[in-house]
Amino acid sequence: MPYEWSSEPPHQTTRWELSLWPYRSLLRKDFVIFIGATGALVLLPLLAVLGSPVLWGLLPFLLLMLGSIWFALHVSYKRGEVLEELRVDEAHAHLVRHNPNGQVQEWEANRYWVSVHLHPKDGPVENYITLRGGDREVEIGAFLDPAERLALYDELKSALPVDYSA
The missing domain is CATH 2.30.29 (PH-domain like)
Structure with missing residues (x-):
């Protein structure tokens, strides 16, 4: 409870x-683990385009998506304090x-x-x-x-x- x-x-x-x-389903240490694992999973497909110009086209959108997830979770966590x-x-x-x-x-x-x-x-x-x-x-x-x-x-x-x- x-x-x-x-x-x-x-x-x-x-x-x-x-x-x-x-109630907190996502603790602070789990927050860091979740963002790290999500980042690793999102960036993993970029290994296939490493060294090509496609990497630079996809990278900003993937980083923006990762930053947006971090921001949304951070705001949600703050509102629940x-x-x-x-x-x-x-x-x-x-x-x-x-x-x-x-x-x-x-x-x-x-x-x-x-x-x-x-x-x-x-x-x-x-x-x-x-x-x-x-x-x-x-x-x-x-x-x-x-x-x-x-x-x-x-x-x-x-x-x-x-x-x-x-």
Whole structure:
């Protein structure tokens, strides 16, 4: 799961932390291996035209294609650098979201007024989870897949107090 609870299970302590991040199917070292292998496979057919003017006609397009793949993967990787941290202590719940552009968004509410809500079809994504408390409602884990959001919802429901607003 692309989220991790602090060392203590939340139902056994009043202080806990939850960190969430998007799933990464391509790690940094794998990124380098992928670009290297793609470059080798693309440049391999150029051995047949080595020494001829055809090489100079094909080479710029192959290098442009390789550079475009690198750029697209790099941009995708940067956009996925999101981290959400939910810290709960005896009195407060504090959610911090670190966005890819460096912007930090924060939300804080009284722990005992925070409620977890699941929007199976109503939100921008399936099984959309929000935390409601204080004067705002904020999303959490929107980058997770629907099954992960459902599991997270169940865990958050058991970790936070009962919803008295219903």
